[in-house]
Amino acid sequence: MARYIFITGGVVSSLGKGLASAALGASLQARGYKVRLRKLDPYLNVDPGTMSPTQHGECFVTDDGAETDLDLGHYERFTGRPANQQDNITSGRIYRDIIANERRGEYLGGTVQVIPHVTDAIKAFVLDGNEDFDFVLCEIGGTVGDIEGLPFFEAIRQLGNELPRGDAIYIHLTLMPYIPSAGELKTKPTQHSVKELRSIGIQPDILMVRCDRPIPEAERRKLSLFCNVRESAVIPALDVASIYDVPIAYHESGLDDEVLTAFGLTGAPQPDLSRWEKISKAIANPEGEVTIAIVGKYTGLKDAYKSLIEALVHGGIANNVKVNLEWIESEVFEKEDPAPWLEEVNGILVPGGFGERGSEGKIAAVTFAREHKVPYFGICFGMQMAVVEAARNLAGIADANSTEFGPTREPVVGLMTEWLRGNALEKRVAHGDMGGTMRLGAYPAAFAPDSHIAKIYGSTEISERHRHRYEVNMDYRRRLEACGLRFAGTSPDGILPETVELEDHPWFIGVQYHPELKSRPFEPHPLFASFIAAAVEQSRLV
Template sequence: MARYVFITGGVVSSLGKGLASAALGAVLQARGYKVRLRKLDPYLNVDPGTMSPTQHGEVFVTDDGAETDLDLGHYERFTGRSANKRDNITTGRIYSDLLAKERKGEFLGATVQVIPHVTDAIKNFVLDGNEDFDFVLVEIGGTVGDIEGLPFFEAIRQLGNDLPRGHAAYLHLTLMPYIPSAGELKTKPTQHSVKELRSIGIAPDVLLVRCDRPIPEGEKKKLSLFCNVRETAVIQGLDVGSIYDVPMAYHQEGLDREILAALGITDAPEPDMSAWEEVSRRHHNPEGEVNIAIVGKYTGLKDAYKSLSEALTHGGIANKVKVNLQWIDSEVFERDDPAPYLEHVHGILVPGGFGERGSAGKIEAARFARTKDVPYFGICFGMQMACIEAARNTAGIKSASSTEFGPTKEPIVGMMTEWVKGNETESRASDGDLGGTLRLGAYPAQLTRGSRVADIYGSTRISERHRHRYEVNMDYRKVLEKNGLLFSGVSPDGKLPEIVERTDHPWFIGVQFHPELKSKPFEPHPLFTSFIAAAMDQSRLV
């Protein structure tokens, strides 16, 4: 039977709860255990699909088409296990399902309440489908004391009693701030956070305390005494040079050992951390560096492109180079010449996005890359803008545009209304709901034999994850290919474009999917590996 570790947070948000969960999962996996990670999000949105990236960060997409919290990206990158729809749930999803059942009369006249109906739904979600796993790590979003999180805390409190003894443990992540004027690390915020947690019936077994300097033994004893945990179970979470140092750092501090002890496991095998040691060694000992410009519209919040920045790092690890990222708001190029911003970079990446704002700047970035022979990587929207740029400036279609921006006589890019997934046809209306109506999840693609992308993948059949509602119009394929833009990847039925590449350029590739979602530090995505290799070649020319 699976054992459960519930990970909660206190004091402030953004302490790295998701990263800590992923790191713990990686170390338990390195000990030979089968691990599953799940995220409980207290917000009322059904999923993060309609939330602004500048508020919530990246929307991570799974193979089966779920739009999920960005922490699931950490889970996948650190454990290598693909997440799915059953690994992330929100208050909105729970209430939506419960209210649908209530309308159908499935509660047989009972008064529907938070306890037991909402809490039971949360517990059922946590417990479902874990037969093949040794450990299930369950992260609760937000911080203790948040009013919207109370049903989730109540549910995991109940699970502590429902599960057999030794099958549930509680890990609480807090902050220990340093006060310069006093010259001290302060334990009081953690004490108050644990007090809040205990007031709702949860006693943490292990404290993971984020701090910017080592915790003195006296402060560890104080936390142990006032928070009622063993002194060895007060784990310091120091800042490290890279997120890929976190699994080793937490293992060295004894996090996994204390979690196992809380569950009564004393005979666990020692972890094999060699893969993480190699990743860390490559990351910290580069043999060169490249500069990559990311020209996007959500650059004010780097978490909006979390998987993207990590995939670029993975490409650097694969090539043994440091990747320096230059974040550029695409709107800048709508008023300024891009040359001063881009003439010294070794690669240009235009990521996904929605809406017309900033699109003209992305088109300018694609034009600069094409005319200056700078490696270009267009992802989703970035591919579409490269196609519009090619239509306007190489094929002479000056009014080329996207129907996403409004009516146009030359719809190089248009909204999909119908496509095939598996054996079923999916459809969408232009005035339909926005949430959950995109082309989502993994789809296969057929690559042109002998093309650059076929060489990069080492195959002519691939599967990649999508998240978009507009496609490049295949009616313009012939004219674009006549002007050097090869459609080197298409859907198996030949109706939807997946990849374009320039045959007259050192490295110019646009993809309709999101390859960054499948990249891992110990298994870098081949497109990012090749892109960084091309940037290395460019660095020798600049």
């Protein structure tokens, strides 16, 4: 039977509950346990698919096509277990389903209320499908005291009573700020956060205290006393150099030991963290470094590119180098010459995005990479802009553009209206709903055997995750390939383009899918490993 660990947060947001959950899952996994991680999000959006990346961060896509919270990316990278549709739930999805049930008369005329209907739906989600796991870690989004989070806190409070005694514990992550003028660490924010949690009926078993410096024993004793938590269960969660140091740091702080003690599990084997130690040493002791320019449109919030950042780190691990990132807002290149910004970098990456803003700047970055033989990696929108650039500047199609930006005489990129998912035909219309209407999730692709990308993968058949509603128009394929832009990968039926590459360039690849979503620290994605290897070669030429 699965045991449940509920992770809540207090004081402020962005303390790292997702990372803490992922690291704890990895530590338990390293002891031989099977773990599952789930995220409960209180916001009213059905999913983050229509939310701005600059507000919410990256939308992480699973193999089965779910648009989910970016914390699921942490879960996958740290445990290696692919997430799915049932690992992320929102208030919006719960209320949508409850209202649909009410309209169908499934409540037999009863009054539909937050308690029990909403809380019962949350509990059903938490408990579903956990038969094969030893531990289920449930992270509750937001902070204690948020009004929209109350149904979730009430649901996990009820579960604490309904599950067999000893089968559920609560971990509360808080902040201990340092006040420079006073020269003191302050426990009061944590005390108030725990007080708020206890007021709704939840007593934390373990406190994780985020801090930028070691916590003195006196402060730990104070927290233990005022928060009604064993002193050994006050776990310092200190800043570390790399997120991949977190499993080791939290183990050394006693987190996983305290979790097992709270469940009454004694005599468990110590975790084998050797692979984490290897990753930590590789990141701390690189043999060189490269600089990659990321020319994007959401650079104001780095979490908008969270999986991309980590995939580049993984590529650096594969090549024993540190990867420095140069963030450039693409709109800059619509007003300025890109050369002063890009002439010192070792690689250029144009990531995914939506909308016209900054698109011409991304095209300018592609032109620079192509003409100066700088390694170029275009992902999703970045591939589309590479094709538009080639159409304009190599094939002479001056009006080449994307219909995403409005009507165009040369629709090199256009709206997808139908495609196959398995044996089912998916259809979309131009002015339909935006949420969940893209080509989402894992789809197969086939590569030409002699292509560069096939050599990188070591295979001609792959599966990658997609998230897009516009596609390169294959009617232009012949004209573009005549100019050297090869359509090296397509859907198995040859209808949809998946990858392009320039034949007379040291490393120039565009992909319609999102390879960053499947990269892991222990298994760097081959495209990122190869891209960074090309950047290393470029650095030797500069």
